[in-house]
Amino acid sequence: MKRDFVSIADCDRECLEGYLAEAASLKDAYTAGIPSHFLAGQSVAMIFEKPSLRTRLSFEAGVTQLGGHAIYLTRNDIGLGKREPVRDVARVLSSMVQAVVARTFEHDTVVEMARYASIPVINALTDFSHPCQAMADLMTAREVFGRLAGLKLAFIGDGNNVARSLAVACGRFDMAFQLAAPDGHRLDDSFVARLAAQCPGMRFSQSADPAAAVAGAHVVYTDTWVSMGQEDEREQRLTRLAPYQVNAAMMAKAPAEAVVMHCLPAYRGQEITEEVLESEQSVVFQQAENRLHFQKGLLKALMCA
Ligand code: CP
Numbered sequence: 001m002k003r004d005f006v007s008i009a010d011c012d013r014e015c016l017e018g019y020l021a022e023a024a025s026l027k028d029a030y031t032a033g034i035p036s037h038f039l040a041g042q043s044v045a046m047i048f049e050k051p052s053l054r055t056r057l058s059f060e061a062g063v064t065q066l067g068g069h070a071i072y073l074t075r076n077d078i079g080l081g082k083r084e085p086v087r088d089v090a091r092v093l094s095s096m097v098q099a100v101v102a103r104t105f106e107h108d109t110v111v112e113m114a115r116y117a118s119i120p121v122i123n124a125l126t127d128f129s130h131p132c133q134a135m136a137d138l139m140t141a142r143e144v145f146g147r148l149a150g151l152k153l154a155f156i157g158d159g160n161n162v163a164r165s166l167a168v169a170c171g172r173f174d175m176a177f178q179l180a181a182p183d184g185h186r187l188d189d190s191f192v193a194r195l196a197a198q199c200p201g202m203r204f205s206q207s208a209d210p211a212a213a214v215a216g217a218h219v220v221y222t223d224t225w226v227s228m229g230q231e232d233e234r235e236q237r238l239t240r241l242a243p244y245q246v247n248a249a250m251m252a253k254a255p256a257e258a259v260v261m262h263c264l265p266a267y268r269g270q271e272i273t274e275e276v277l278e279s280e281q282s283v284v285f286q287q288a289e290n291r292l293h294f295q296k297g298l299l300k301a302l303m304c305a
């Protein structure tokens with residue numbers, strides 16, 4: 001049976017460990033200059049309804065490094081759900097390529113694609129989640145700390161798609177997840193209830209207090225306050241989230257060994273300062289690089305099973 005990567009919640013710990021192991025081994029091979037052509041003769045369609053640097057680049061370069069061919073399709077190219085229904089696109093793609101990577105506004109678009117495609121479908125970010133990002137971030141945390149279990153991740157700012165995926169990923173790996181956000185920006189009750197059911201016993205909490213969140217944290221994480229598609233709310237978001245900037249004063253309340261993560265792109269002077277982003281504690285470019293390695297591991301696991 002084909003496997004998709006739409007949500008981290010669909011995968012158990014063992015499955016995610018498998019992806020991380022493939023990723024680490026492909027990273028070692030890449031670093032040593034050893035070719036890994038597991039996708040020779042295979043094609044991957046990449047549908048992007050939104051802009052991207054890291055995700056497009058890492059999938060496209062990753063497929064090439066694995067000996068395959070990536071085909072980039074924009075919203076204008078296929079008019080997903082407009083020129084023709086998602087379920088028709090899914091079946092056409094299934095007859096011509098061996099996997100689909102999709103970045104869409106609505107999460108249900110990727111869910112529907114996975115339902116109708118007979119090939120693996122990978123979520124490359126939706127308004128709801130960003131699972132490839134979260135798993136590359138855990139790969140990074142494991143490289144830095146040598147373990148995942150027992151670590152604490154503090155997410156400061158907007159409880160968005162990246163925060164949701166990180167929360168589930170932390171739950172799967174026995175990491176604590178604590179969000180600090182103002183009213184209206186914390187994770188909603190239905191998500192929190194599902195998280196509790198998906199990750200029993202997980203150490204999860206959220207409040208309006210960033211000092212409480214960063215206390216004892218190993219990872220201090222932030223992301224943009226205005227995600228793609230929320231541009232109309234920009235001014236009110238910048239105002240409401242201003243007290244949640246990750247700056248030197250906030251980092252002083254975190255342990256000295258904590259690292260700073262950001263999925264990028266970063267808006268310096270808004271959710272994070274230049275000083276913190278460029279500090280020794282920042283591992284943002286290690287995170288970005290690990291998008292390549294994690295996704296290569298994922299592609300190999302899903303396409304060469
Ligand atoms: N972090 C991330 O997904 O970046 P892009 O939007 O540039 O792909």
Ligand code: NVA
Nearest residue numbers: 160223227228263264
């Ligand atoms: N939360 C951001 C992540 C970008 C990689 C967005 O959805 O725009």
